[in-house]
Amino acid sequence: MASKKLHVKKNDMVMIIAGKDKGKTGKVMRVLADKGRVVVESLNVVKRHSRPTRANAEGGIIEKEAPLAASNVLLLCGACNKPTRTGIRILDDGSKARFCKKCNEIVDK
Ligand SMILES: [Zn+2]
Numbered sequence: 001m002a003s004k005k006l007h008v009k010k011n012d013m014v015m016i017i018a019g020k021d022k023g024k025t026g027k028v029m030r031v032l033a034d035k036g037r038v039v040v041e042s043l044n045v046v047k048r049h050s051r052p053t054r055a056n057a058e059g060g061i062i063e064k065e066a067p068l069a070a071s072n073v074l075l076l077c078g079a080c081n082k083p084t085r086t087g088i089r090i091l092d093d094g095s096k097a098r099f100c101k102k103c104n105e106i107v108d109k
Contacts, residue, residue, distance in 0.1 A: 006033055006070045007086055007098070013074040014040060015083035029065065033074055037067035044068050079105035 008014055012028045021043045030039040046066045052059035074083035080103035089099045099109040
């Protein structure tokens with residue numbers, strides 16, 4: 001499967017810049033690259049009514065993180081601690097790394 005690259009990756013800290021959780025920060029749990037969406041830990045939580053299943057005999061309301069459009073999140077830079085857009089820089093060894101457009105620090109380790 002060809003993977004499209006998003007500007008955020010799993011385990012990135014991000015800030016939400018639109019919608020009901022605007023301004024909140026959290027950790028990326030999952031990236032749905034082909035859909036352009038990300039799931040952020042404990043943000044954009046929706047309540048779902050579930051029917052009883054074998055795994056959950058009671059059914060009832062479950063709370064679950066819904067995927068957000070990746071364009072609605074910005075990476076939180078670990079160096080300057082601000083939500084930022086990233087660019088791609090080619091390192092001396094030929095590998096690519098993302099850098100913070102605010103402070104110019106490499107954000108990939
Ligand atoms: Zn920065």
